[in-house]
Amino acid sequence: MRGQRPALKSRRPSRPPQPGSAARRGAPGSPMRLSQFPLVTTKETPADAEVVSHQLMLRAGMIRKLGAGIYTWLPLGLRVLQKVEAIIREEMNRAGAHEILMPAVIPAELWQESGRWAKYGPELLRFKDRHQRDFVFGPTHEEVVTDLIRRDIRSYKQLPVNFYQIQTKFRDEIRPRFGVMRGREFLMKDAYSFHLDAQDLEREYQNMRATYARIFTRIGVEFRVVKADSGAIGGDRSEEFHVLAQSGEDVLAVSDGSDYAANLEAAETRPQSARLPAAAALEKVSTPTQKTCEEVAALLGIPLSSTLKLIVVKGRDGGLVALALRGDHTLNAIKAAKHPNVAAPLALASDAEIRAAFGCEPGFLGPVGAQVPVIADHAAAALSDFVCGANQSGFHLRGVNWGRDAAEPESADLRNVVDGDPSPDGRGRLKLVRGIEVGHIFQNGPLYTQALGVTVLDEQGKALTPTAGCYGIGVTRVVAAVIEQCHDDRGIRWPEAIAPFRVILCPIGAEKSAAVKTAAETLYAELLAAGVEVLYDDRGLRPGPMFADADLIGIPHRIVIGDKGLAEGRYEYKRRDAQTAEPIPATSAAVLEKLRP
RNA sequence: CGGGGCGUAGCUCAGCUUGGUAGAGCGCUUGCUUCGGGAGCAAGAGGUCGCAGGUUCAAAUCCUGUCGCCCCGACCA
Structure with missing residues (x-):
């Protein structure tokens, strides 16, 4: 050991390596030469890839x-992934x-303590170590950070704090699909912030919101921020x-007259105009x-919109x-x-329960004479002269009116919005589009800090439970989402910021x-x-395959060097798009000029 | 989890119904020609037919089991 050190030192150059040193320039072994780079592309589309991003990622050898x-x-793929990662890291660090x-x-134990060991379904990968102790492969890390905070943070002076990581997660999805878009193992950036009060949490939430906008803008992808339901992680805001894309798995409602946008799960609309007066008489019709x-x-x-259906679910009181x-x-x-009277999560009544409560087959239910409390969606409550089941197998009723034939129902927002519904802010109409969720920000509040018993002392020396926020970005998914948005029939068209390489040199002959x-x-x-x-x-390919590969892997700039052009002192320059x-x-100067943003 | 489908060469697939000892295209290797948008000719390499059992003189093919992968559904009065 000791004897080796001087030898190593003496071999080191006396000056630090300059740009353009042998290593940087790319000696024959450099990966920047395609002949030395393990690129495997295919012309054929793999059979089991459905969406473009999956197809192209496989074909381009990512x-x-x-x-x-x-x-x-x-x-090739890792270079892109790491660029996305680097942008996220820079912006998160900049945001503090x-x-x-x-x-x-x-x-x-940690998951048992938070209660999620029982609450989480089969999506959570659980396993045992050699001592038969239970473990989970983390699908998210609220418990772990909260435990960290519990141990290390004692005083209000240590708050607020925002910790983040970029790490591999595992979620045993019901149905993994679309390649890396809904994988089971994936790379995620997850951040968790802790605060003394709600105001400070709101400040950091806005900070993260702005940071995310910067991140996606820098990546070069078109995105939309939408209101969401906080789902399994829990919390309020x-x-x-x-990323808007046809292949997106989420349906979003966006207003054409304002900046209102929400996930279908959370999208609202304005309650319909007042109910028309009853005009028709109640009549039973045979519908065998x-x-x-x-x-x-x-x-x-009759139009479908003048019919009414009942969906029978379990109530919170067991009925x-x-x-x-x-x-x-x-x-x-x-x-x-x-809804306070409905069991959460939603549980549908069985056919037997329906028969017992309504005295008829499912399919013929209606509010007239129903022995079960009815909650009507705002739009259903606004109906008049409608058609519904007669609570008698084989029959429906027409000309039904609330108040007259059926008890005036409680009205609530229960339905998914549809294309053309008015925007809840009163400006414009909602349009349904598809999107790929690449980021999600939450205010969890004291959910986990309370469950794990985190307290800090405030200025008065009084114990206080911090409130928390959490902020995720699906790093792997971002790569796929960008491709969904940036491609043509020849291949990927990387935005400059995350392209695996900026320019490709194609010598001909x-x-x-x-x-x-x-x-x-x-050059x-x-x-x-x-x-x-x-x-x-430098693989020495014929022009066709060489150009096809360049287009497929999506390098933003291409320089073609051929005899014809050189005779006139020219290269040929083409942007991928x-x-x-x-x-x-x-000249390299002319090339650099083209690469200038 | 329920329903359907598929596992045969690196990739895409044929062969299976009617058992007789495995094929095509693309890709790969070598040579010659060719060289501005996936070239031509020639010669080659490459498969325990997912795995295990069974039936049979004989199994990619028929039967049973098993593993893996893909698709659809999980909104219904």
Whole structure:
């Protein structure tokens, strides 16, 4: 050991390496040369890839599947992933958050303490160690940070604090799909902040909201911030960051007249205008086989929107509750479960329970004479002269009116909004679009700090439970989401900020032409010396395959070096998103000029 | 979890119904020609047919089990 040190030292150059030193310039072994880079692309689209991002990531050699929802990131893909990571890290640090790294494997005790060991379903990966002790593979880390805070934070002087990590998570999704978009193992940036009071939490929430906007703007992706339900993690205020894309798994309602936007789960609308007076007489109609609103509406030749359906669910007191919806509307389970008389999570009544309570088959239910309390959605409560089940198998009623034929119902917001509903802020109409959730910010409040018994002493020496927020970004998913938004029929079109390389050099006929070979080598060296991330396609391919690969892997700038151009002192420059190429002077200065943002 | 489908060469798939000892295209290797948008010719390498059992003289093929993967559904009065 001791003898080696001087030797090592003496081999070190006396000056620090300069830009353009051998290592930077890319000696023959450098990965910047495609002949040395393990790039495996395919022309054919793999059979099991459905969405574009998945197809292109496989074809471009970014990822390879190991098992359902589990992927290896190859060098090309990893470069992109790490760029996304770097932007997130920079902006989180700039926002005053502190990076930590928590364990992925967590003792079950912590999860039992928070109550989530019991609450979380099979999505939580649980396993035992050699001593038969229970562990979970962390799908999220509220328990672990909260425990950290509990141990280390004692005084109000240590708050607020925001810890974040970029780490591998595992969620045993019901159905992993779309490649890395809904994987089981994925990379996530999760941040957790702790505060003395709600005002300070709100301040940090706004700080994170602005930070996320900066992050996605820098990445170069179009996004939308939407109101959200806080879901399994729990808490109050919550918004999601979505990349708008056809293939998105989430439905969003966005106003065309204001900046209102919400996840369908949380989207609201303005209650409809007042109910029209009753005009029709109550009448029983035979509907022997018509059990759905669609079938009844078709039989009677009426619009679906003048039918009413009942959905029977378990009540919070153990009994049943009937939820009334207009036939053309669908139940929003999250809204329903928030009603004080409805059991949470939402549980549908069984057919047997329905028969016992209504005395008829499901499919013929209605509010007239119902023995079960009815809660009507605002739109259903605004109906008059409507059609609904007669509570008698094989029959429906028409000309039904609240107040006259059925008890005036309690009215609540129970349904999913539909295209064209008025925006709740009164400006514009809602339009349903699809999005990919790439970020989510929450105010959890004291949920976990309370469960784990965290207290700090305030200025008066009084114990106080901190309130908390949590903020996540699906790093792996961002990569897929960007591709969903940035691609064409030839391949990926990376935004500059996260492209694996900025420019690709395509020499044509370098094996034949010494001039081309020399020009390409020189340009490559000069660009590297200028600090440009350049990929040099020195594989000696024919132009077709070479261009096809360049387009597929999506490098933003392409320089073609050929004999024809060189004879006129020109390179050919093409942006990935341009239709045609343009000649530029055959100098590195001219190339650098093109790369300037 | 319920329903459906598929596992055969690196990839996409044929062969299975009617058992007889495995094929195509692409890719890969070598040579020659070619060289500005996925070239041509020639010669090659490459498969315990997911795994285990069973039936049979004989199994990729028929039967049973098992593992893996994919798709659909989980909103219904």
